[in-house]
Amino acid sequence: MSRYNVKETEAKWQKAWHEAGCFAASEASSKPKYYVLEMFPYPSGRIHMGHVRNYTIGDVIARYKRARGFNVLHPMGWDAFGLPAENAAMKRQVHPAQWTAENIAAMRGQLQDMGLSIDWAREIATCQPDYYRHEQKMFLDFLAANLVYRRESWVNWDPVDHTVLANEQVIDGCGWRSGAPVEKRQLAQWFFRITAFSDQLLESLDGLDRWPDKVRVMQSKWIGRSAGARIDFELAGRAAPLEVFTTRPDTLFGASFCALSPHHPLAAELAKDDPALAEFIAACDRLGTSEEAIETAEKQGYDTGLKALHPFAQGQALPVYVANFVLMDYGTGAIFGCPAHDQRDLDFARKYGLPVPPVVLPPGEDPDRFEIGDEAYSGDGTLFNSDFMDGMAVPQAIAAAIARLEAGGAGRGEVLYRLRDWGVSRQRYWGCPIPVIHCPGCGIVPVPEQDLPVVLPDDIALGQAGNPLAHHPTWKQVDCPKCGGAAERDTDTMDTFVDSSWYFARFCSPHAETAMDRAAVDYWLPVDQYIGGIEHAVLHLLYSRFFTRALKQCGYLGLEEPFAGLFTQGMVGHETYRGPDGGWLSPEEVRRAEGGGFETLDGQAVAVGRSEKMSKSKKNTVDPAHIIATYGADTARWFMLSDSPPDRDMEWTDAGVEGAFRFVQRVWRIVNDGLDGLPAVGTPAPERFDVAALALRRTSHKTVEAFTSHLEKFHFNSAVARLYELSNELGGFAAEHDDDRWAQREAFETLVRLAGPMMPHLAEELWQRLGHDTLLVDQPWPVADPALTRDDVLTVAVQVNGKLRATIALPREAEDDTARAAALAEPAVQRALAGKTPRKVIVVRNRIVNVVA
């Protein structure tokens, strides 16, 4: 038999699927819907292995669900705005729009070469005015609904990308893209009021039971709810009280000081007349905010001389410090310190010789002897030394303290969140213009709906400092829609995460005149299975959850959670290589050396590093296009699925790809070699099967059962293993009689149909060669016959004192007595007993017999 012609065959079936319109999705269907979505790519120019893994996983699910009788939506689009286009424009003198369009064209071709079951008629790109005009409308609707607002604020400024970053985009104090340390600047910014949904976003996490726990935990930490109380401490000799937030109002009688953040307005005010305090604040600022600085920084404070009056204990006055460990951007920027029950407060109190009165007694401790040493006690217990709270448990005391504060007008219960509103103004060109006009007379005026979209100007000068749109000679100049006077457009564009916060909804009705056709989104949403990288755990995945709620509030759609199921895939890594000079080498620049290991092409020693995520900087990338051109899409897809579980990081290896390629060839050969004399399609089953044929039939049906259940659980590597087993058995199967040939056809078809979602081209080709005039993609998923998946005779393990001594063949559901007798009759069992009488024999039916002596 000739070898399988990968190139021709893959192209042939891609064309056939396209011409038959197999993957076109429509709401007009009686089948249940299933929306499979992979995170859409940024059009950087070429697909990378991460894409291949992502889209392979998604495609397996999409094809499988289609076969299972679902009406599947599986679309693709482009997250097309963003900074790289501007950088490329400056570097190569191409317009960002052109650069993006060319990249999209190239990557679309590469994705199509993968043979994905995508409905390409739904393709969208976020940089098209037809897309972002709807985003502008949403912005205005959000504005009207008070979900968008503008304010002056300190922002995270990326000095390399020359733009503002959201809190979520600052990693370890550095910009998420540029890696440059972020600076603080004061700017007027547009904000999305994500905090309006803090509680909802947190509570609904519980219902997302098809999301990884990891992501839910990360989001819940990011939202950071803490329930407690806001307390007003009267300050002796001052009118305004000091506002403090605490989660432990129960420990108020243990308070021994108050502390302000160095950036607290009161600290700044006091510093005006107190040079020493001013110097202390300056010293705190110099310390920096890096991890090491925080970790090693000693608790330091400066006594302002102010006295805060205890809200409960008459006449008790607490010293007020400015302290370096109090953060201005959490709570009120001020705390009361309870050293006995908070470690930081304790460290501080010990340093400055402040009292440490304990007020929570751990269970079993003697109140007269209990003392705090070097460790604060933050656990549960019973209140003491606490007046009206004495004897209460902590939760009860918290409630009592809040009630007393509220009664006395000294504070109130409050819930605080770490989550901050989402600043979306970006001082960039290649993004969605913010549809707002600034009028000297009327202030902020929304662009009237009939004037949308506000389109980006084509002629733009990039590369100067500052905001490109602001530099444009005419673009920003408009008449005020309200008063008609001269006014200016907002020259910022929106964070590109806004674009990706609703694209999944646009896919439901990509050509609708409005942002989304209500019937279409009602039908398709939520996304049943979303697949992407873990890196968006709090960014994109939180923003999209917020956006969906905001869209619901504005009447766009009717649900809150956009993604019912989420799967986070692992990264694709590759070994790293370094040459004699220590520089990184790409896999093409090294070869296997004679005595093992690697060397450069001219024979120099190469240091092999461990597998790391593929990256240009480490030069350990492998180009998927090259792999697909060499081995075909089926091989690339098969390897992606076969080695590691999809949620774990995997290593791309040449040997692995070769192995996958061999299997593709092997399946082709096995089926083709068996075609001659195979019973025709639809031949009725023989009445009897001989032993060999029956065994093969059992394997086929067991494979269907096991493969399907692995697929349902995303255990693709285990599913793959079952196909290897089936093909191994088929490879050694000698068909002699008619019943053998019939069983052989059944096995061939099982192999081909199960392989369909994973290597669709080969499967389609073999389906045809098996004599079918239908398309495999239109076939229903095979069903296992229960009578053939259960063996009549089982192998049961026999242990003596927990150690395996023999295996016995028993009929299914054999009586315990039968099993016991058979086990004891085994010579190996008798030998192990060495004459001892069994004390007890445990029989687990169909599984194991354990003889205890």
Added chain:
RNA sequence: GCGGGUGUGGCGGAAUUGGUAGACGCGCCAGACUCAAAAUCUGGUUUCCGCAAGGAAGUGGGGGUUCAAGUCCCUCCACCCGCACCA
């Protein structure tokens, strides 16, 4: 520091949720075919003792529960990821 995860042959990884540890693949070894090689096919491959039959040990370390533990409990270690002076 807090939270989450991982730890099984030379390697990637299986193990029906407490019931034959190492499925399947890669690699390696041997054999067949071949003038030869590639490809392909067959067999072997946890470690140790043994020619073998067989035996012993074994899922990061230690302890425990159980007739039975990779799986449950306690404890320690290593690595990875996230958050981090959050009041």
